[in-house]
Amino acid sequence: xxxxxxxxxxxxxxxxxxxxxxxxxxxxxxxxxxxxxxxxxxxxxxxxxxxxxxxxxxxxxxxxxxxxxxxxxxxxxxxxxxxxxxxxxxxxxxxxxxxxxxxxxxxxxxxxxxxxxxxxxxxxxxxxxxxxxxxxxxxxxxxxxxxxxxxxxxxxxxxxxxxxxxxxxxxxxxxxxxxxxxxxxxxxxxxxxxxxxxxxxxxxxxxxxxxxxxxxxxxxxxxxxxxxxxxxxxxxxxxxxxxxxxxxxxxxxxxxxxxxxxxxxxxxxxxxxxxxxxxxxxxxxxxxxxxxxxxxxxxxxxxxxxxxxxxxxxxxxxxxxxxxxxxxxxxxxxxxxxxxxxxxxxxxxxxxxxxxxxxxxxxxxxxxxxxxxxxxxxxxxxxxxxxxxxxxxxxxxxxxxxxxxxxxxxxxxxxxxxxxxxxxxxxxxxxxxxxx
Amino acid sequence: xxxxxxxxxxxxxxxxxxxxxxxxxxxxxxxxxxxxxxxxxxxxxxxxxxxxxxxxxxxxxxxxxxxxxxxxxxxxxxxxxxxxxxxxxxxxxxxxxxxxxxxxxxxxxxxxxxxxxxxxxxxxxxxxxxxxxxxxxxxxxxxxxxxxxxxxxxxxxxxxxxxxxxxxxxxxxxxxxxxxxxxxxxxxxxxxxxxxxxxxxxxxxxxxxxxxxxxxxxxxxxxxxxxxxxxxxxxxxxxxxxxxxxxxxxxxxxxxxxxxxxxxxxxxxxxxxxxxxxxxxxxxxxxxxxxxxxxxxxxxxxxxxxxxxxxxxxxxxxxxxxxxxxxxxxxxxxxxxxxxxxxxxxxxxxxxxxxxxxxxxxxxxxxxxxxxxxxxxxxxxxxxxxxxxxxxxxxxxxxxxxxxxxxxxxxxxxxxxxxxxxxxxxxxxxxxxxxxxxxxxxxxxxxxxxxxxxxxxxxxxxxx
Numbered sequence: 004x005x006x007x008x009x010x011x012x013x014x015x016x017x018x019x020x021x022x023x024x025x026x027x028x029x030x031x032x033x034x035x036x037x038x039x040x041x042x043x044x045x046x047x048x049x050x051x052x053x054x055x056x057x058x059x060x061x062x063x064x065x066x067x068x069x070x071x072x073x074x075x076x077x078x079x080x081x082x083x084x085x086x087x088x089x090x091x092x093x094x095x096x097x098x099x100x101x102x103x104x105x106x107x108x109x110x111x112x113x114x115x116x117x118x119x120x121x122x123x124x125x126x127x128x129x130x131x132x133x134x135x136x137x138x139x140x141x142x143x144x145x146x147x148x149x150x151x152x153x154x155x156x157x158x159x160x161x162x163x164x165x166x167x168x169x170x171x172x173x174x175x176x177x178x179x180x181x182x183x184x185x186x187x188x189x190x191x192x193x194x195x196x197x198x199x200x201x202x203x204x205x206x207x208x209x210x211x212x213x214x215x216x217x218x219x220x221x222x223x224x225x226x227x228x229x230x231x232x233x234x235x236x237x238x239x240x241x242x243x244x245x246x247x248x249x250x251x252x253x254x255x256x257x258x259x260x261x262x263x264x265x266x267x268x269x270x271x272x273x274x275x276x277x278x279x280x281x282x283x284x285x286x287x288x289x290x291x292x293x294x295x296x297x298x299x300x301x302x303x304x305x306x307x308x309x310x311x312x313x314x315x316x317x318x319x320x321x322x323x324x325x326x327x328x329x330x331x332x333x334x335x336x337x338x339x340x341x342x343x344x345x346x347x348x349x350x351x352x353x354x355x356x357x358x359x360x361x362x363x364x365x366x367x368x369x370x371x372x373x374x375x376x377x378x379x380x381x382x383x384x385x386x387x388x389x390x391x392x393x394x395x396x397x398x399x400x401x402x403x404x405x406x407x408x409x410x411x412x413x414x415x416x417x418x419x420x421x422x423x424x425x426x427x428x429x430x431x432x433x434x435x436x437x438x439x
Numbered sequence: 440x441x442x443x444x445x446x447x448x449x450x451x452x453x454x455x456x457x458x459x460x461x462x463x464x465x466x467x468x469x470x471x472x473x474x475x476x477x478x479x480x481x482x483x484x485x486x487x488x489x490x491x492x493x494x495x496x497x498x499x500x501x502x503x504x505x506x507x508x509x510x511x512x513x514x515x516x517x518x519x520x521x522x523x524x525x526x527x528x529x530x531x532x533x534x535x536x537x538x539x540x541x542x543x544x545x546x547x548x549x550x551x552x553x554x555x556x557x558x559x560x561x562x563x564x565x566x567x568x569x570x571x572x573x574x575x576x577x578x579x580x581x582x583x584x585x586x587x588x589x590x591x592x593x594x595x596x597x598x599x600x601x602x603x604x605x606x607x608x609x610x611x612x613x614x615x616x617x618x619x620x621x622x623x624x625x626x627x628x629x630x631x632x633x634x635x636x637x638x639x640x641x642x643x644x645x646x647x648x649x650x651x652x653x654x655x656x657x658x659x660x661x662x663x664x665x666x667x668x669x670x671x672x673x674x675x676x677x678x679x680x681x682x683x684x685x686x687x688x689x690x691x692x693x694x695x696x697x698x699x700x701x702x703x704x705x706x707x708x709x710x711x712x713x714x715x716x717x718x719x720x721x722x723x724x725x726x727x728x729x730x731x732x733x734x735x736x737x738x739x740x741x742x743x744x745x746x747x748x749x750x751x752x753x754x755x756x757x758x759x760x761x762x763x764x765x766x767x768x769x770x771x772x773x774x775x776x777x778x779x780x781x782x783x784x785x786x787x788x789x790x791x792x793x794x795x796x797x798x799x800x801x802x803x804x805x806x807x808x809x810x811x812x813x814x815x816x817x818x819x820x821x822x823x824x825x826x827x828x829x830x831x832x833x834x835x836x837x838x839x840x841x842x843x844x845x846x847x848x849x850x851x852x853x854x855x856x857x858x859x860x861x862x863x864x865x866x867x868x869x870x871x872x873x874x875x876x877x878x879x880x881x882x883x884x885x886x887x888x889x890x891x892x893x894x895x896x897x898x899x900x901x902x903x
Contacts, residue, residue: 248454252446295481307482309465310473313549323483345469349462356458363451372443379447383454390457399464 031090035097039067042101045319066100080126084428087361091354092424095409102339103412106325110412121418125425132429139373145202146222152191153229156182192238193415197423200380207253208373237403248383249376288401305334305396308341316344331412333404336396359386369434378430381423478541495547495571497529497539499578505529523613524585527637531616542736546570551796568797575604575792580899584609587892593880594638594769600777600875602807603786610638640739643766644879647852648703649864650761657723661715669695676706679752683709700825701833705760712759717750726813727775736790742771773877776864779822780872783814827869837890843901844869851885858882863889867897874900
């Protein structure tokens, strides 16, 4: 029955992707709602004690309210938001809540709070753009903010080690990412992401002169360089990719595009020599099996989770992904695939691809280059982040600790991802206005 | 703006391509590559049986269940009707799993046509039946060999040389898989008998005189006229201050290669090795799967041939008669016999004939696969003659049968325990072989037990 349900879910998603952008993807919405309606009672039910956990049902109730009210509020707050992207986001968020609750209820609760706050703030996006309607003129400011956000971690890290107060938390990949102030910790590099996209879109909204090109390139290189110095190579890769994509789209310069990748390849080789933890990561990717008890443990356990149960999975609550270290953030895709099966996993990848395709469609229809570049930047950021996260889980690329947008546990990540969708929804309204 | 749109679509295609690679690789890992690694001991999921599903049955080639799940007291329990005979091949399923119970673990837990089966279960109460395995074994032969080995340590591999299908594979001492959980503590601590070790594929033994087949092949590849090379055996031969002795110091007199193979003359093959040097022997042994990974369903050790290109003379002549540092597995020696039997072509050994779904439908079946021509047909014919002579008028006479021509080679392997192991490798009927085998019985002090058992096995196979 579950399998049939999943099959139906898949058909809905594929069907919607073909629909006209103006149509409400009600099927997608129903899938999300049904997913919550089925999943939380399953999680609440204890097979051995034959009892039902009320807390789980209450949590499920909140999630249900969120996914039902969310798209309605989006329609109210935005002028012609993109329904497909909105529904895709709520589907992914719902999946995140389900799998996180199954792995660790307290993290799931925190995640729901972050998501709700993020969503609330995202509803203010149209207002913000109305206030700053000439925001493209603030180009330089965006750059400074972006550099500061990235730089503050760097400085705090050095300062902290000088005065002996650890302001900055380091993850298991050796990346210095979180900054804690008065017990609240957040990831400035996450907040920098949308600002970086807006900065690049502003900078490249008209075909740049050589001097401007160099200036923008140097500024971006500085941001990426600081991330590398913080050993946050996953984020550095994300910022690099976004720069390359926007740069190429604005200039069409194939030579520099190829040159950029060549430079990155050279930098990767240098980084490989320089960072011992990177060598371990690469070794654990290229052949994890001899390292299965130590460095290769995470990725091989991730592969076991994906591959053991076949197309229909173990069933919700029956998998063993909970044993993988940092599963809630790094291996969340494998945890989903394990319990829902690889057919579902493939459809799940398809939802990110759907988001990407919808973004492509929006960007093509945009009249202003600024809006086209912003749409491109935000959708590719989300899609590429999904690619790096899932790719690490399935051993296509080395694991980086990049979060899966909307799904992985992480307050800053889920908050910023929702804001990005808010901006995309605002952009969709803008291009509709241009057409009208 | 037109340029921008063109560039935009370049970028979107670029990232879409990344997603295609991502999805493709994901399906590859999850659905195709999966079976290669999910039985890894680090995968805790191996120990999980899905409740309410009848785990697959393992059948022999004639449809006799050798492992099955039986429903009693509200749950399924695994039963092994042949007890210890299949403990290393069908394996066991207790706190851990081994054998087919491990290698086909997930196959035997999976439901074919799951939706239909589940619907039938809900509506009509039908049993949920997971996929079953049909093996190539002959359970009666397996039992016969197991009984015959009795309390001796040893291993037997019997296979069809034309296909590579394993007909019997026995390792002793064994244990009763029905009681593996209660016996476990004793099994893992019994280092003297190592009952958990599958000696047939993982036991590394000096091949002794059975290796003379390899030395003969090396000599004939080097120079085919060496078949007529003669040597006067006095019972002893001297090389660089060391002595090679024939078994019991027997002087075989004037022997050519056929005769030397038949009577297993150590002096002859040592002299032959001295004559041709190490390279041809290294080459022949590597063609015959030494230092090679043998692809097989169960874990198989790599047969070791450590001699380099410039060995001391004593190592060279020791190696030629299957002593020294060289070690072989019974599976490897059975494949050498099978190569001679099959005109020089080695077939990849396999023990799962097909996988059958819950409705009796065949899901996959094994197609015999060649591992290559390891010697030409003429070489195989020539070795065949020698091995016939060994059984008819040489050391292998206890394996001979009145109604069937048996071909083979005996071996007596000296080892660190001081009490020799007894080997036999061979096949029958020699003119059109249907079975090839390798037998080792540990610490028999040489003798004829292995050859006698070979005769019994060929007799059984011939009467089927």
